[in-house]
Amino acid sequence: MTTRTRVLLVGATGETGSSIVDGLLEAGHFDVAALIRPRSMIKPAIATLRERGVEIRSCDLQASEEDLVQALKNIDVVVSSIAPSEQESQIPLAKAAKKAGVKRFVPCGFITVAPPGGIMWLRDEKEKVYNHIKQLYLPYTIVDVGWWYQLSYPRLASGKIDYAMTIANDEIIGDGTAPTALTDLRDIGRYIARIIVDDRTLNKMVFAYNIVMTQNQIYDLLEEVSGEKIERNHVHEETIVHRVLAARQSSETYPFDPLKFIPRYIAEYQLSWGIRGDNNPEYAKYLGYLTSKDLYPDFKHSDFKEYLEMVCQGTAKGIYTGRIASKAQQRSFPRTESSDSLFSRGRTFPRTESSDSLFGRV
Template sequence: MAYNKIGIVGATGLLGQELTRALVDEGYDVVPFSRQTTTVAGLPTQVLKSLVGFDVVISTVGHRGMKEQIPLIQQAKRDGVKRFVPSEFGIDPRAPAAQADFFKPKREVFAALKAADFIDGWTAISSGFLDSVIPAFATFDSTSSTVKIHGNGDLQYPFTVRYDIGRILAYTFKHPKQYKDTWLAVANEWLSLKEIAQIIKVKSGKELLMENVGLDDSTPVLRLLEENGWSTFSREDQTIDLPAKLADLKDYIDV
C-alpha cells in the first residue's frame, strides 16, 4: 500500500473511534492520539508530540476544536507528513450553508491546509450527518411510545455511516495520485426525519406517535439548515463512483 503509518487526532470521539477501527481492519498501522491515555479499537492512545514518520494525519475534531487544526496542519507539514485529511466531515464548504458565519472556522482551516502544500496534498470527505447523530434528531421514547423529531422533519438530508468513511479513506490511501487534493461527498442514504421516524416505528413493532419539537442549540447545524432551506451538500455533488459498497443505513437506526 502507498501509505502505512496513519495518525488519527481526536481518536476518542465517536467518529475517530470508527475511523480507527476501519483502518485497523484494513491493515494500516494506526496511532490514535488523545489528550489522555486510553484505548481505541484495542490500541493504546498516545499524546501527540511528534508526527515524524507518519504518512497521513487524519483530523476528526468537532466544531469547537476546528481552529486547533491550523497549528496541527503546520506541525504535520514541518514533520514531513505526506497527506492531511481535515475534519471536513459534515458540511461541504462548497455548499451555500458553509458561507454562514457559524462555519467561518472551517473556511480558515481549509485556507491553511491549501497554504501548507503537503507533498501528496489532502483528501476531504463531506459526509452530511453521521449515523451517530440520528438518536439526537429522532429520539425514541419507549415510556411514552413516541418518536420526537426536531423541526418539521420534511427535508431529506444525507446520512453517512462512520465506519464506511474509514473504509473509503483506506482505499484512497492506496491510490494517492488519484485522490490528491480531492473532495468526496459521501452518503449512505438521503432521509428525512419523518422517514427515520417511520423506520423506528417499523423496527419497534409498535404504534408510535410522532411529535415535532423545536429546533434549538442542541441541534445548531440542523437548525441553520432548516431555517434557510439548505443541505450539507447538494445531491448533484454527491460522489457516485465510490470505491466501496456502503452499508444499509437502516441497520444503524436503533430503537
C-alpha cells in the same frame, strides 16, 4: 506486496476517531499511530489502542513546532477528528506537517454538507483551517459524511431505545420532506481507508455517505421496525431561524462555552439540512465535492433498516453517552440560561437582510 501507509490520527478515541481506527486496522495495510496529549496517556482508552497495535505518540497540539514536527516523523498521512471547539488548534499541526513532509493532511471535516459563510459557525471554523492548509501548499483531502444514522431517528414513547440516543430528536424540521444524506458512524473509517490512498481524492473534497432519506421516511421506517406509533412534532421555518438567531446571540462569549455553543450547533444544523436542504449529494457536487457513490460504487455500506432493528433489539452501541451534556436518560440538554434563550417562545426576531440569508436556497 501491498505498500503500507503510515497514518497518524488526532482524536483517535472520539466517536469519529474510533471508527477511523477500526477502519484502518480492518483494512490491514496501514501502520496506525495516535497523537495523544501527555495528560491523557493514563486513560484506559489509550491502553486499549496500544493493545490493538496502535503506536502512541505523546505530544500536545500547543507544543512547540519542533516537538510537533518530531511527533510527525515518518508519517505519510495525518487524519484529524478533534473536538468542535478545537478546530484552530490544527493550524500549528498543519505547519508541522508541512515541515515534516507529510504527504496528505485530512483536517477535521466529518460534518454535513453546508456552504461556508454564515450558515453554520462550525463549518466556518473548519474553513479557517482549510484555508490555512491551502496557503501552506500542503497536500490535503477534506471529507464530510452527512448526518449519522446514530443521530437521525426519534425516540419511542416506550423509551426502549433511549439507551442508544444522545438527545430526544423529537422534531420534524419543516414539513419533513427535505432529503438528507445519512452515514453509519461505523462506516466512516471504512470510507477513510479508501479515500486516503486514492490519488483521485488528493487536494479534493469528498462527500462520503450511505443513503438519502427524508425525516418523514425515517419516522415511517422506525414505526415499521418498532411497531410503535411516533408523534409527528413539526417545527416551522420561522421557529428554526428564531432559534438560530437566539443561539448566536447567546453564544457570543469567549472563551468557548459548551453550554452556549451546543444549542447553536443544533439550531444551525437544523437550519442547514432541515430548512435549506444543504446536506444532499446534488448540492455537494455543486460545491465541488467528489462523492463516494461515484468513487467507490462497490462499497457495501451498513443497512439503515438493519441498524434500526439493532436499536430496537437493544444491541446497538450508544454514542456520546459518557458525556455530561449527552446522557441518554436526559433526553434533552439541561435547562440553563443559554438553552432557555434558545428554546424560549416569547421572543421574536424581525426579518432583516441578514436573517433572510439564513432561509432556503432560491
